[in-house]
Amino acid sequence: MTTGVPAKRGARVSVDSLVKRFGSLTAVAGTSLDVASGEFLALLGPSGCGKTTVLMTIAGFEHPDAGDILLDGRSVLSLPASQRNIGMVFQRYALFPHMTVADNIAFPLVMRRRPRAEIRSRVAEVIDVVRLSGLGERLPSQLSGGQQQRVAFARAVVHSPPLLLMDEPLAALDKKLREEMQIELKGLQRLLGITVVFVTHDQQEALAMADRVAVMNAGRIEQVGSPRELYEKPVSAFVANFVGESNRFRGRLVERAGPIGGVAMKGGRVLRGLVADDLAVAANVPAIFMVRPEMVRLSTQPEAWAELAGVITDLTYAGSSWSCTVAIADAFSIVARVPTERLGGPALALGDRVSVGWRSEDARIYAAEVA
Amino acid sequence: MSAPSRNEGRLGAWTSWLLLTPLLVLFAAVFVVPVVGMLLQSAFDPTFTTRHFEQAVSRPLYVRIILRTLQISVVVAVGTLVLGYPVAWLMARAKGWQAALIGCCVLIPLWTSVLVRSYAWTVLLARNGLINNGLSGLGLTDAPLRLLYTEGAVIVAMIHVLLPFMILPLYAVLRTLPVDLTQAARGLGASGFQVFRRITLPLSMPGVISGLVMVFILAIGFYVTPALVGGSQNMMIAQLIASEIAEAPTWGFGAALSTMLLVTTLGLMAIFHRAISFERLAGHRS
Numbered sequence: 001m002t003t004g005v006p007a008k009r010g011a012r013v014s015v016d017s018l019v020k021r022f023g024s025l026t027a028v029a030g031t032s033l034d035v036a037s038g039e040f041l042a043l044l045g046p047s048g049c050g051k052t053t054v055l056m057t058i059a060g061f062e063h064p065d066a067g068d069i070l071l072d073g074r075s076v077l078s079l080p081a082s083q084r085n086i087g088m089v090f091q092r093y094a095l096f097p098h099m100t101v102a103d104n105i106a107f108p109l110v111m112r113r114r115p116r117a118e119i120r121s122r123v124a125e126v127i128d129v130v131r132l133s134g135l136g137e138r139l140p141s142q143l144s145g146g147q148q149q150r151v152a153f154a155r156a157v158v159h160s161p162p163l164l165l166m167d168e169p170l171a172a173l174d175k176k177l178r179e180e181m182q183i184e185l186k187g188l189q190r191l192l193g194i195t196v197v198f199v200t201h202d203q204q205e206a207l208a209m210a211d212r213v214a215v216m217n218a219g220r221i222e223q224v225g226s227p228r229e230l231y232e233k234p235v236s237a238f239v240a241n242f243v244g245e246s247n248r249f250r251g252r253l254v255e256r257a258g259p260i261g262g263v264a265m266k267g268g269r270v271l272r273g274l275v276a277d278d279l280a281v282a283a284n285v286p287a288i289f290m291v292r293p294e295m296v297r298l299s300t301q302p303e304a305w306a307e308l309a310g311v312i313t314d315l316t317y318a319g320s321s322w323s324c325t326v327a328i329a330d331a332f333s334i335v336a337r338v339p340t341e342r343l344g345g346p347a348l349a350l351g352d353r354v355s356v357g358w359r360s361e362d363a364r365i366y367a368a369e370v371a
Numbered sequence: 372m373s374a375p376s377r378n379e380g381r382l383g384a385w386t387s388w389l390l391l392t393p394l395l396v397l398f399a400a401v402f403v404v405p406v407v408g409m410l411l412q413s414a415f416d417p418t419f420t421t422r423h424f425e426q427a428v429s430r431p432l433y434v435r436i437i438l439r440t441l442q443i444s445v446v447v448a449v450g451t452l453v454l455g456y457p458v459a460w461l462m463a464r465a466k467g468w469q470a471a472l473i474g475c476c477v478l479i480p481l482w483t484s485v486l487v488r489s490y491a492w493t494v495l496l497a498r499n500g501l502i503n504n505g506l507s508g509l510g511l512t513d514a515p516l517r518l519l520y521t522e523g524a525v526i527v528a529m530i531h532v533l534l535p536f537m538i539l540p541l542y543a544v545l546r547t548l549p550v551d552l553t554q555a556a557r558g559l560g561a562s563g564f565q566v567f568r569r570i571t572l573p574l575s576m577p578g579v580i581s582g583l584v585m586v587f588i589l590a591i592g593f594y595v596t597p598a599l600v601g602g603s604q605n606m607m608i609a610q611l612i613a614s615e616i617a618e619a620p621t622w623g624f625g626a627a628l629s630t631m632l633l634v635t636t637l638g639l640m641a642i643f644h645r646a647i648s649f650e651r652l653a654g655h656r657s
Contacts, residue, residue, distance in 0.1 A: 060557075061557075080557070081557045082558070082560050082562055085560070086558065087559075088558040088559075094555035096552060096555075096556075096574075097574070098574055107561075108559040108560050111565060112560055159559075
């Protein structure tokens with residue numbers, strides 16, 4: 001941004017105890033969320049968790065049954081979508097098929113009755129920023145998916161809105177282009193200083209792009225935190241399972257020593273880990289034990305740290321690491337991710353007997369979800 | 372694998388033609404032969420002559436009828452567009468039983484005989500008809516108004532009869548407009564009217580044009596409704612052709628009028644067709 005258009009500060013967004021029902025279905029059940037100025041927040045969750053409804057309510061396309069939406073401390077519920085001054089990128093871009101790229105991008109400025117000269121220079125500038133120079137007279141149908149995505153972004157920010165909403169904007173792109181666009185969109189957001197609320201069901205995308213991620217499940221926010229917090233300190237079994245990979249076993253909490261607990265599996269084996277929820281001590285409550293594959297250690301020797309012993313039943317090469325499945329005495333299987341370099345020593349092979357272990361602090365125990 | 376199954380799925384060329392033969396014979400016998408005969412008769416009576424066409428354009432009465440037909444058809448086409456667009460829009464947006472109800476309201480008149488609907492208008496508009504009785508009963512008029520046998524009556528009745536032919540093509544186009552386009556426009560700052568003017572209307576132009584063409588072409592050759600509610604003072608070209616041929620059998624002159632009607636219709640269709648394909652070129656590709 002080099003011209004006289006002042007770089008606006010991103011808006012603060014507050015979603016306050018939002019409730020939205022569709023008939024008998026409660027899509028959003030009393031959700032609250034604060035987004036700081038200039039922050040990139042991802043709403044992450046499976047389909048039907050209410051994340052899109054939250055976004056549509058902020059945009060003004062849905063009206064909540066209870067709760068409030070505040071931009072910079074002021075309620076916007078009484079304003080129609082057209083007067084909230086929010087930029088929005090839709091899942092399928094929603095580019096106007098009968099208008100050229102330049103006319104699409106100019107649309108928000110034309111609606112705001114900006115002077116013609118200003119519109120022209122501003123559109124040219126934004127086309128430049130999103131690297132679409134020379135394509136202004138094309139129709140959207142003549143562009144590739146990635147280019148259409150850039151037009152949608154340019155159209156959503158051309159009028160310098162303090163808030164940009166994006167509804168799964170990269171879902172239609174192939175994997176490689178999607179990863180490029182993630183970096184590109186993130187860079188543009190930093191450049192513009194705009195606040196972004198970004199809806200996605202792709203945890204990799206959320207972790208890669210967002211400053212903070214809000215994980216939603218069944219109309220509620222389970223956890224809000226930085227990608228690292230979410231991955232390393234998930235507060236619930238749902239979050240642990242949804243973000244990243246994990247080994248996950250159901251059992252009963254049978255022992256408790258300070259923060260460390262033990263979950264008994266069928267056959268009497270006890271798996272130890274950090275008790276994340278406030279489970280009642282030794283109450284024999286149903287619990288879920290989880291450990292990330294990269295936290296699982298394997299050794300062909302008997303080891304002091306070993307919790308279990310088993311036989312390797314599958315080895316899958318994944319470039320930087322091997323994914324190694326170990327069957328524990330036919331009772332269950334556990335997956336370990338072993339960095340490729342560590343396999344340089346005593347190589348693992350199918351059928352090897354191995355010791356399996358982890359540091360108790362690296363595994364987690366949660367109350368079993370009510371299924 | 373694909374080669375034999377493709378052959379099985381496709382009828383041989385001979386079989387296809389054989390199956391089409393009855394229709395082709397019927398079509399040739401009752402459509403192509405009479406129409407060509409009629410067209411020839413307008414210029415060969417019995418040898419080549421242009422006098423029928425000269426007669427058609429030299430008599431002020433006939434010119435007036437041709438112009439009136441074109442004028443009424445334009446008014447009717449525009450009238451159905453103005454009245455039909457909101458209905459088609461509502462129909463495209465409605466769901467469940469509401470959509471079914473609107474659909475019934477549009478289709479049931481279409482399935483009802485034009486003759487019945489035209490007679491119904493004579494009952495409504497007559498000197499002692501429902502409207503005049505109602506107005507005088509309320510004390511709004513002293514003498515019955517002259518409603519029937521006016522150009523206004525022809526226009527109103529024709530708009531009513533032809534409305535479905537406007538609504539259905541409009542509905543077909545409006546239904547396929549993605550909702551997120553209008554949402555996007557709203558979110559980017561457009562008012563309801565601006566969304567209509569800049570997004571909905573331009574994207575529904577193919578429907579608008581096909582509706583206009585369909586209604587205009589049907590209107591230009593309309594016979595029953597103008598004959599019943601318009602009377603002889605508000606004659607349209609189809610009535611003129613009918614009276615030339617049926618009452619005073621001047622086949623050659625009737626054929627000349629028919630030829631002019633056909634050429635006008637085809638010419639307008641060609642123009643509209645170009646307009647539609649232009650509209651497609653201008654971006655209504657998805």
